[in-house]
Amino acid sequence: MSFIYVKNGPKIVLLLEDLSNFNRFGRPPNYEERERILNHLSVCSFMFIAVGSFFYNMVKLYKRPECQRRNIEENLNEKCGIIAPVWFPFNIDYFPVFQLASMCMYTCTVLVTKSALVITYHVYEIAQYIVMRINHLNSMIVKCFDGDYESCRDNLRRCILYHAEIIELAANFDSQFSSCMFCHLTMTAAVCGCLEKQFIDGDKLCAGVHVVGWIIALLLACVAGQRLTDASESISQAIWMSKWYQADLRLKKDILFLLACSQKKLYITVGPFGVLSFELFVSVMKMSYSILCLLTS
Template identity: 30%
Template sequence: MSKPQIVCLQNTLKIFRFYAMFPEKDKELNPGKYHYVKFAILACFSSVVLIGSFLHLIKSVNANNYLSLDTDLIYTLSLGITFAFSIGFLYKTEALVEFFLFLSDFEEFGKPLDFDRDNTFYDRLSIYHYIYLETLVSGIVIISTYLNMNKCQKLNLEYGLDEICGLFSYTWMPFEIDYFPMRQIFLVVQLFGAHHFYMIAGMCAWFVFETVQHFRIRIRHVNFLFQEAIKEEDPQRCREKFNHAARYHASLLGLEDKMNGAFGTFMFTHMVITAPIIGVGVFAIVSGGSVSSFLVCLGWFGGLAMACFGGQWLQDECFAVGTDLYEADWLHCPEDIKKDIMIVIQRSWTPMYLRASSFGIMNYRMFLGVLKASYSYITLLTQT
């Protein structure tokens, strides 16, 4: 018997493997120690920029120096949360592999109509998203380094500070780094770390979005099979096809807990952290602060949009199963089939949800809620 292969999210998984966020091909079920060691080395190396920004934030607050508050806050929040949920993704690898294998298995329920076309479409979109993300992250890294150097020099002259200029972000370390070549080496490490973390954050958002789209493809296929079943004039054939579609439907709905177990923590952090990040980013532009902070805010806004819109579309697709069954011509079906149709319609009233753990559902309402919270943060920062 051939070994099961993951056929969906091909390009996205290649990128994730490059960033040590997913096991190598043919090793998904047994990644081995090398996978975790590689992740740990990259994570520790990349965390230097986070540590420097966090220590500088603490030092500035203790000294009542709030001149670079927006930059310190947005880097500490965005990089810290990315570090945390990248570990969470790694911890959930087994669950991710399990339902990717399910979505790639066509033996029991067959291949969805136009699966190859849709799969190719999302693979292509994944490349476009990667190009967009690489452009955005590179812009953040380059612009931040350039603008931070100029602003740092002006603040040092104007306020008599001793900030280390020429780095990606304002940084304080418990040892001396402001000399050649230590400062240059530290800058390279910072640039690598910021690029690494922000690429992971952006790709994780796309990862969730593309996974949800593949669930939608399967639910659409279930809907098609239900429609085909009730078109059958022969009662026995109708029963066989309907039972097949019902098992398919139940199998997909049974994956909701696994999906939210894998993505729930990431969605929760998106719900909680994106509001202050957007608030700080917009405040930075309004108050004449860091442009790079605003670019980080745009990245997180895009990630939130993908999660919330994807969750809403998944929910709508599940509702459509019941709606289309209700509107179909099933009056000719046997009485027992009619009863089962009513059960499926009733079950579709409780669709699959993309959840932020147990704290909410990622949909249009959540999107608007986070934007309202962001406005509250902007108002708070403006008044202080």
């Protein structure tokens, strides 16, 4: 997943440059306010990863004596005090090997969870910027036919070009993140299933914090996809809300063209899974439950 994201990095940068270019159609209304909210959400997401991972590691270290005592009583070989279950071909329960192994596992865990969150939040953020452009287009369409023939024609032409640009941005967005999200959601189902098994086995606090983080990441992606699809369906409603019935007959043919183009839904595909949506969120949760059943059977 991370390799695909890095590989597509230059194209994603170009996509972000296109999203930040407002020379042709202007800046969407309330853009600065929405950008501020997205920036705050970004900070909160990364704080959750940092604090959650640190808390998870500290709890594991705190429970290390209890884990070592259980190993002796039940003749187990669990690596105690490590943030994630791992197997080593040698004994690590002495200084400084344990400290180095614990630090290494903690760093790897933070990097894996952080990369998953970065990709998911990037999908959410880009989807919101495209939705803002769609809402901007809708406001332009509603006011498109206020005026004489010449101004209405220019307004309609501008709306058609804006819509074509949005479709191109959404297609580019989908092509860059489809494979990433396929790997991400496949991994999410497996990770959630394993964490749920860990929760059932008694590690309720740490496993609960961890699984909540993965579910939030999954929900962010699915909300982004659902909002993009819903916003694309609102374009045809904006056309009907406009004063199209007052337009010149010569313009009504172009209105039909715009209405036909607006029937094309915009979405983010997830490989063979389908598209990002609330329905997919439920499907992944069902898949994680199936994995849990296999692990507990």
